[in-house]
Amino acid sequence: MVVQDLLRAARLLVDTGLHEFGWGRQQALDYLLVHTTLSRLEAASEIDRSISIPGQALSYLVGRLEIERIRRTARDRLGAAFDIRRFHDVILSHGALPLSTSDFLAREELA
Numbered sequence: 001m002v003v004q005d006l007l008r009a010a011r012l013l014v015d016t017g018l019h020e021f022g023w024g025r026q027q028a029l030d031y032l033l034v035h036t037t038l039s040r041l042e043a044a045s046e047i048d049r050s051i052s053i054p055g056q057a058l059s060y061l062v063g064r065l066e067i068e069r070i071r072r073t074a075r076d077r078l079g080a081a082f083d084i085r086r087f088h089d090v091i092l093s094h095g096a097l098p099l100s101t102s103d104f105l106a107r108e109e110l111a
Contacts, residue, residue: 003037010035011057015050025051067091 010032017023017031025047032043050057070091075082 007036007038008057008061011046011050012061014047015054015057018047018050019054 013035014023014028014031018025018028023031028047028050029040029043032038032046033040036043038046071087074087
């Protein structure tokens with residue numbers, strides 16, 4: 001889990017470096033190779049994805065944090081009745097949703 005969190009953090013830095021601070025592809029590649037466990041081929045693939053989908057790493061992190069927030073809210077409200085499997089079923093049953101619907105899920109379906 002720590003290695004994956006490190007990779008997600010590196011993706012954020014690479015995305016920002018490429019699109020805000022003028023990093024070139026090689027600079028971004030070098031960064032990933034030094035700061036992650038990715039192979040050269042995997043790192044190159046990450047760089048290409050970041051170049052073609054600016055902000056993807058940030059949107060992934062924001063979504064993750066929002067799901068974790070909803071899960072905490074549901075766990076606090078339901079206490080011992082909280083069921084992680086039901087939580088996942090509810091979250092995944094809606095497919096991709098804008099963040100504006102997350103409060104509805106936490107209030108209505110998980111309570």
